[in-house]
Amino acid sequence: MKLTGKTHDIQVLEKSFDVWKVREDFPILSQQVNGKPLTYLDNAATSQKPQAVIDAMTRYYLEENSNIHRGVHFLSDKATQSYEAARVKTQKFLNAARPEEIINVRGTTEGINLVAQTYGRKNIGRGDEIIISAMEHHSNIVPWQMLCEEKGSILRVIPMNERGELLMDKYEKMLNERTKFVSVVHISNVLGTINPVKEMVELAHRRQIPVLLDGAQAVPHMKVDVRELDCDFYAFSAHKMYGPTGVGILYGKHDFLEAMPPYQGGGDMIKSVTFEKTIYGDLPHKFEAGTPNIAGGVGFGATIDYLDRIDFKTAVAHERELLAYATEKLTSIRGLRIIGTAQEKASVLSFELAGIHPHDIGTILDDDGIAIRTGHHCAQPVMKCFGIPATARASFAMYNVKEEIDALVRGIHRVIEVFT
């Protein structure tokens, strides 16, 4: 990777992707766990952070820390500029039309809850239908269930086939005059399925039904263009795309956001307050009550700068190569079944081993310094769909290498050895 500087003021000289160089940007990866080099394959849970992001957040606390949007003093102005610059970077990153369409939240979960509690409570009533899919994370199930419970609305679920692909014909038939909202996951955190969301948005829009996409797993693995997708809302978390925890983004089309009531009330979201009446602030502040995670926001801005400096296209191609390699290697292990074999897949690999519970797999792999996720992955309905209580899941990021997949394969053989 060549130093390129900031894309907005310096011409990008050269972009390249060298995975070993990229690994050097992530200090945590060079540590030992249980006397073995760390093999971090739990990226779908959270990714590691590059030095540039850690530095940006440290620098913020060292040099700029102050509250935003309110002080007239030097530091407050500086902090406000850094925080708002990150919003503009996010807007460009997503190709959103306007910066005020970018709402800062704590994460994907809060983004979805915000839409359910504001747009949902205002526009969805008794007997109305909300469509989600069979492969949702709990964060895109529970907020809608809560709304349905309150309003007497009905939650409908798009089924999937045994490969983990949504049944589009069933979805199309589900859309009707009672459908008031569609909320689906872009990439499944368990199955890795990349859903045909553009087509799904189009089908819903034919009936003027708004669509939210849960992009938590998509943003780190593909270029997301919200205007090309034409979705009405898009929610994701910074921490799964090499950014800090506690920072998330809700993108919403301007007209939707404008018409929605505020989410939380408090400071920073108002124009004026009297005991008789409060006038709410303009977008995006209407949805950002209270002092936000300023350092996190600044860190997220640095994350986007970092991703701008590397060749994201090649990084994505590298991840695809890792997935193909791992799929081939794991498939050849006797008694191993891969859960989720969709045609279009991102670098998430769930699997089960005959007769061995995922928790035991996780503990034994950890002894070799290999970090994977085991359990239901906050997607119990997906587990039920496949008739399993839990899976083991290896998920790859752009900094993973084939050698780590070889270590995983050796580790799985060791698991089998312990249990035979």
Place this chain on the structure above:
Amino acid sequence: MTALRELYQEVILDHNKNPRNFFKMADPDRKVDGYNPLCGDHYTVFLKFDKDLIKDISFEGAGCAISKASASVMSSVVKGKTIAEAEELFGRFHALVTGEADPLLEIDTLGKLAAFSGVSEFPARVKCASLPWHTLHAALSSKGYRISTE
């Protein structure tokens, strides 16, 4: 590897593979479900009493090797014990897996339960080992017979 071998001792591997008292009891006096919502492990413990004596015990459900072996060993050791004796064993087992008890002192008196001493080295797995016991405890402390928490 040593800590791992301590965790997956022969007794545990054996009870995982061939769990004892692993069936649904037809006419239990009590039946209680135990869940670990974090990982989805789920067991049902069935009990038959003769006054305050645990006359029979069985379990069914699914989970990892540690939780299944724990349920199996638990069912073997509490069968024929009084409720008070079973509760006392729970306390000692809990101290063992959380690392509060000295396994060397306990090894003679805990019998097969001592096989779980390795769990204390794996904090993430303490809940696996104790889930069946918590379920049993809930069953023993519920009032009256033929009560289900379902």
